[in-house]
Amino acid sequence: MKHTISVLVENKPGVLSRISSLFSARGFNIDSLAVGETEQHDISRMTIVVKGDEKILEQVMKQLNKLIDVIKVNDFVDQPHLERDLVLIKVNAEKGKRSEILEIADIFRAKIVDVATNSLIVEMTGDEEKILALVSLLKPFGIKEMVRTGIVAMGRG
Amino acid sequence: MKLTGAKIFLESLIKENVEIMFGIPGGALLPTFDVLYEAPIKFILTRHEQGAAHMADGYARATGKVGVCIATSGPGATNLTTGLATANMDSVPVVAFTGQVATHLVGNDAFQEADTTGVTRSITKYNYLVKDIKELARTIKEAFHIARSGRPGPVLVDLPVDVQRGSCEFVYPKEIDIRSYKPTYEGHPQQIKKAVELISEAEKAVIYAGGGVISSGASGELRELAKATRIPVTLTLMGMGGFPAEDELFLGMLGMHGTYFANQAIQNSDLIIAVGARFDDRITGRLDAFAPKAKVIHIDIDPTSISKNVKVDVPIVGDAKNVVKEMNKLLSKLGVRNLEKRERWLKQISQWKKDNPLTYKRDGKLRPQFVVEKIYEVTEGKAIITTEVGQNQMWAQQFYKYNYPRHFITSGGLGTMGFGFPAAIGAKLGKPDKIVFDIAGDGSFQMNIQEMATAVNNKVGVKVAILNNGYLGMVRQWQQLFYNKRYSATDLTANPDFVKIAEAYGAVGIRVSEKGEVEHALKKAISIDGPVILDFLVEREENVFPMVPVGASLDEVIRGLA
Numbered sequence: 001m002k003h004t005i006s007v008l009v010e011n012k013p014g015v016l017s018r019i020s021s022l023f024s025a026r027g028f029n030i031d032s033l034a035v036g037e038t039e040q041h042d043i044s045r046m047t048i049v050v051k052g053d054e055k056i057l058e059q060v061m062k063q064l065n066k067l068i069d070v071i072k073v074n075d076f077v078d079q080p081h082l083e084r085d086l087v088l089i090k091v092n093a094e095k096g097k098r099s100e101i102l103e104i105a106d107i108f109r110a111k112i113v114d115v116a117t118n119s120l121i122v123e124m125t126g127d128e129e130k131i132l133a134l135v136s137l138l139k140p141f142g143i144k145e146m147v148r149t150g151i152v153a154m155g156r157g
Numbered sequence: 158m159k160l161t162g163a164k165i166f167l168e169s170l171i172k173e174n175v176e177i178m179f180g181i182p183g184g185a186l187l188p189t190f191d192v193l194y195e196a197p198i199k200f201i202l203t204r205h206e207q208g209a210a211h212m213a214d215g216y217a218r219a220t221g222k223v224g225v226c227i228a229t230s231g232p233g234a235t236n237l238t239t240g241l242a243t244a245n246m247d248s249v250p251v252v253a254f255t256g257q258v259a260t261h262l263v264g265n266d267a268f269q270e271a272d273t274t275g276v277t278r279s280i281t282k283y284n285y286l287v288k289d290i291k292e293l294a295r296t297i298k299e300a301f302h303i304a305r306s307g308r309p310g311p312v313l314v315d316l317p318v319d320v321q322r323g324s325c326e327f328v329y330p331k332e333i334d335i336r337s338y339k340p341t342y343e344g345h346p347q348q349i350k351k352a353v354e355l356i357s358e359a360e361k362a363v364i365y366a367g368g369g370v371i372s373s374g375a376s377g378e379l380r381e382l383a384k385a386t387r388i389p390v391t392l393t394l395m396g397m398g399g400f401p402a403e404d405e406l407f408l409g410m411l412g413m414h415g416t417y418f419a420n421q422a423i424q425n426s427d428l429i430i431a432v433g434a435r436f437d438d439r440i441t442g443r444l445d446a447f448a449p450k451a452k453v454i455h456i457d458i459d460p461t462s463i464s465k466n467v468k469v470d471v472p473i474v475g476d477a478k479n480v481v482k483e484m485n486k487l488l489s490k491l492g493v494r495n496l497e498k499r500e501r502w503l504k505q506i507s508q509w510k511k512d513n514p515l516t517y518k519r520d521g522k523l524r525p526q527f528v529v530e531k532i533y534e535v536t537e538g539k540a541i542i543t544t545e546v547g548q549n550q551m552w553a554q555q556f557y558k559y560n561y562p563r564h565f566i567t568s569g570g571l572g573t574m575g576f577g578f579p580a581a582i583g584a585k586l587g588k589p590d591k592i593v594f595d596i597a598g599d600g601s602f603q604m605n606i607q608e609m610a611t612a613v614n615n616k617v618g619v620k621v622a623i624l625n626n627g628y629l630g631m632v633r634q635w636q637q638l639f640y641n642k643r644y645s646a647t648d649l650t651a652n653p654d655f656v657k658i659a660e661a662y663g664a665v666g667i668r669v670s671e672k673g674e675v676e677h678a679l680k681k682a683i684s685i686d687g688p689v690i691l692d693f694l695v696e697r698e699e700n701v702f703p704m705v706p707v708g709a710s711l712d713e714v715i716r717g718l719a
Contacts, residue, residue: 010337014274014286021279062461068283068303071337 002031003057004083004153007046007064008071011037015069019046022067028052028060032085032150043071047152080156083127086149088113089135092142093120101141108134119144127151162290162321163192166254169297170198172329175225177201177216177586179209183229184269185256188321201586201615204607206233208579210240211605213251215580217244218566219541220587221374223304224249229256231269234315235276239573241311242280246570247395248368250309252300253281259319260288273315282310290323295330302333307340308459309372340458344475344483352430352454352471353487359428359452360498362388365411365440368395368569369433369457371562375478376400379432381485387499389506391419393434394554397565402558403538408506409515412440413705414551417513420703420711422506423448431455431469433477435462437570438707446710456480513716515555517699523672525549525624525695529556532594532622535679540592541566541584545577545601547631549624551701553596575604581619582612592620592683599625599652609662612688620682621690623655626697634700638715659690670694 009015016035023030031049038045050060057075064073076083093101101120105112110124124134128151135143160168166189170178177199182190193200203209206228213224224244228237234255244251258267263286274286283303285296293316300312356362370379376399383390383406390400391408400407409416411423420442423429429451434440441447444466455462455469456477463472473480493499517526529552532540538558543566544550550567559565566584568576581595595602602623612619624630633647659666665685669678669692682689702717 014278017275018278025279059461059465066459066461068335068338 001051001053003050003052004076004081004151005048005050005060005064006074006076006153007048008038008073009044009046010069010071011042011044012069015044016046018067018069019064022063026059026063028056032148034150034152036152047150049151074155076153076155081153082156083151083153084125085128085131085151086123086125087131087134088147089122089138089143090114090145091120091122091138092118092144094118097141101138104134104137110134158327159324160327161188161192162293162316162323163188165290165293165325165327166297166316166321167192167196167198168327169294169329170225173223173297173301175223178225178227179203179212179216179583180227181206181209181229181233183233183256185230185258185318186227186321188318189227189256189316201611203579203611205605206236207240207575208605208608208611210237210251210253211243211573211576211579212583212586212608212611213253214240214244214249214576215543215566215583216587217249217251217583218580219563219584221563222250222587223301224251224583225254226251227254229269230258230273231271233269234273235271238277238280241277241313243568243571243573243576244311245280245282247568248309248372249311250304251311252304253311253313255313255315256321257286257315257317260317261319263317273313277313280311281313284313284315286315286317287320288317290320290325293320294327298330298333299335302335303338307338341474342458342476342479344456344473344480346483348471348473349480349483349487352473353484353491355428355452355454355471356386356388356430356484357488357491357493358495359388360495361426361502362386362428362430363408363422363426364388364390364430364432365393365423365434366390366396366399366432367393367434369477370396370399371433373433373458373477374562375433375481376562378478378481378485380404382481382488385485385488386493387496387503388430389422389503391415391423393437393440394567394569396434397554398559398562401560403560410554412442412711414555414701414703415440415705416515417703417714417716418506418509420705420714421509423451424711426451429453431457432481433457436466438466441466442705442709442711442713446712521672522696523670523675523694524699525552525626525693526556526699527672528622528624528675528693528695529553529596531675531679532596533557535676535683536592536594540564540594541581541588543567543577543581543584543593543595545595545597546572546574547598547601547629548634548699548701549596549598549601549630551631552624574598574601578602578619578621579605579608581621582608582617585617585619586615595619595621597621597623598630599623599627599655600629600649602655603652606658609659609664609688613663616687618685618687618689621688623690623692624695625652625655625692626695626699627652628697631701633698637698637700639706655690655692659688664688664690666690666692668692668694
C-alpha cells in the first residue's frame with residue numbers, strides 16, 4: 001500500500017540527507033520525494049510517498065518524528081487531501097501523428113511546451129491516476145523521455 | 158566582549174560545567190588547543206581517538222554527566238566513529254568536537270579533510286558543522302542539551318579552523334528552545350491508570366527493565382514497585398544494577414545468555430511491565446514465540462521503541478522515573494489483588510531457580526567464572542566493572558552481583574571489543590574513589606591496549622582482569638556448537654606477554670595460572686595505586702551457558718554441554 005506523508009522540516013543543509021539516510025538505513029521503500037520552501041522561509045515541506053503496510057508506516061512516522069530537524073509529520077491516508085505531480089513527457093511525433101497527440105493532450109488539459117521535427121514535449125499536472133492514464137495513452141507513440149517532480153500534497157479545507 | 162572562536166568554545170564548555178575532556182590535538186585544532194593550555198578543564202591526552210571516545214562514554218555512564226571528547230579533522234574524526242556508534246546504540250550522553258579544515262576548503266579534498274558530518278550522521282543523535290562563528294555558542298549549548306535530554310545520545314560538533322580563529326561577541330544563550338525537539342517526560346495519566354489496573358489484577362507478572370532505568374535514575378521507584386506488588390524483576394545487560402541483584406525478587410538477566418529461570422518466567426508470564434528497555438533481539442529470541450500469553454505495558458521515553466518489535470497493549474511514553482513514581486502513587490490507592498496467586502508464582506520461580514542455577518564446573522582448574530566471583534568477593538560488590546565483549550562480558554554479568562546503578566559499564570548495543578579498558582579509565586576519572594575493574598578478553602584488550610600510556614601518565618589506577626584463553630572466545634564457542642569445531646581465525650596464540658607489556662608501560666603486571674593464587678593477586682592489584690594488568694590463564698575452551706541460539710525461542714535453552 002502506498003502512503004503519502006507530508007513532513008515539515010527545518011530549512012537547513014543536511015536535512016534532506018538525514019531523512020533519506022533514515023529511509024535507506026531502515027529499509028523503507030521511497031516511491032517519490034519532493035521538497036520545497038513553505039510560506040515560512042526557514043521551514044520546508046517534504047512530501048514522501050512510501051510503500052508498506054500499517055506496521056511499517058507506524059515506524060516510519062515515529063522515526064521521522066524522532067529526527068531533531070523534523071517539526072511535524074502528517075499522514076494523509078485518512079484525510080481528504082489533494083495530490084499533484086508535474087510530469088514532462090517527450091513523445092515521438094512524426095508529421096502524421098502530431099494532431100492525435102495534440103487531441104490527447106487537450107482532453108487531459110495538458111500543454112505542449114516544446115515542438116521539434118520528430119518529437120513533442122507534453123507538460124501536465126495531476127494526481128497519480130491521471131498521470132498513469134496519460135502515460136498509457138502516449139505509450140503507443142513511443143515515449144523518448146519522461147521526468148516527474150514527485151507528488152506534493154495538501155489537506156483539503 | 159569579543160572573543161576568538163577557540164575562546165568562545167572554552168567559555169561555553171565552562172558554562173556547561175565540563176570538568177574533563179579526552180582527545181588528541183592536530184593541525185585543525187591548533188587555535189583551540191592553545192586556549193586549552195591554561196584552561197581550568199582537565200585534559201586527558203589519549204593515544205588513539207577511539208580511546209578518547211570510549212573514555213568520554215565510560216565517564217558519562219559512571220557519573221551521569223555528559224562526556225566530552227575532541228579529535229582533529231580527517232583521520233582524527235574518523236577514528237572517533239566506532240566510539241560514537243557505541244554511545245549511540247547505548248544512548249549515552251557524549252559531545253564530540255572535531256576540528257575541520259577552513260570553511261572555504263570544505264568539500265575540496267583538502268589535507269586531513271573528511272566529510273565528518275556526513276560520515277557521522279547516522280551514528281549520532283545529531284551533528285553540526287559550524288560555518289559562522291556567531292552560531293558557535295548557541296550550537297554548543299544545543300549540543301549539550303540534545304545529548305543529555307530525552308533519550309540521551311552522542312552529538313558531534315565540527316569546528317572549521319577559521320571559525321576557531323575568528324572573533325565575535327560572546328553571548329551564551331540563557332535558554333534553549335528547539336521547536337522540532339520536545340521529548341515527553343510525563344506519562345499520560347489515562348495510560349498510567351490502565352497500566353496500574355492491569356498490574357493490580359495480574360497473577361504472573363514480570364518486570365523487564367533496561368538501560369532507561371539507569372539513565373532516568375529510576376532504580377528507587379522500580380524497587381518500590383516490585384516490593385509493593387511482589388512482582389519479580391529481570392534486567393537486560395544495560396539495566397544491570399538498576400535493581401539489586403541480591404534482592405529475593407531478582408531473576409537475573411533474560412535472553413540469549415540469561416538465566417534459565419528468568420527466561421521461563423517471562424515465557425510463562427501473563428503481564429510484562431517493560432521499563433526503559435527495547436525488546437532487543439538478544440532478549441526476545443524468536444519473536445513469534447516470545448511470551449505468548451503476556452499482555453505488555455511498555456514505558457519508554459522514545460516512542461519509536463514502543464511496538465517496534467513486540468505488540469504493546471499499554472504504551473506509556475515518558476521518563477521512567479516520573480512514570481513509575483506516578484504508578485506507585487496510584488497503586489497505593491488502588492491496592493494489589495491476587496496476593497496469594499502472586500506468592501504461588503514466586504514459589505514456582507524459586508523452584509525453577511533451585512533446579513537450574515547459574516553454574517560452572519567447580520574443580521581444581523582455573524576457570525574464568527571463578528575469577529569473576531572472586532573479584533565480586535574481594536571488592537564486596539562495590540566496584541565499578543567495565544567489560545569488553547564476548548565471553549568475558551557474559552561471565553562478568555553472570556558471576557558478579559550488581560546492586561547499584563552505574564556500576565556495570567558494557568557495550569551492549571553495538572558490542573564493541575576494546576571498549577572496556579578506555580571506558581574503565583573514563584569511569585575511574587569520573588569516580589576516583591571507586592575501585593574500577595575492566596573484565597577483559599585477551600582479544601578485546603589488545604584493541605585499545607595503547608591507552609595503557611594514558612592510564613600510567615595520568616595515574617589512573619584501573620585494574621584490567623584479562624580472562625586469557627588465547628581465543629576470540631565467543632566466536633570460538635559458536636564455531637564449537639554450530640560449525641563442527643572449525644575454529645576459523647579464532648585462535649590467538651600469538652598473544653604478547655601481558656605482564657611484560659604492563660611493565661613496558663611503567664605499570665604492574667601479575668600473571669595467575671592457579672586457582673589458589675587468584676584472591677591474593679586481586680588484593681595485591683587493588684593495593685597498588687596505579688594501573689595493573691592481571692593476566693589470568695584460564696581454561697581455554699570454557700563456554701557461556703545457558704544459551705538461546707539465534708532463531709530459537711526463549712524456551713529452547715541450551716543449559717550446558719555436560
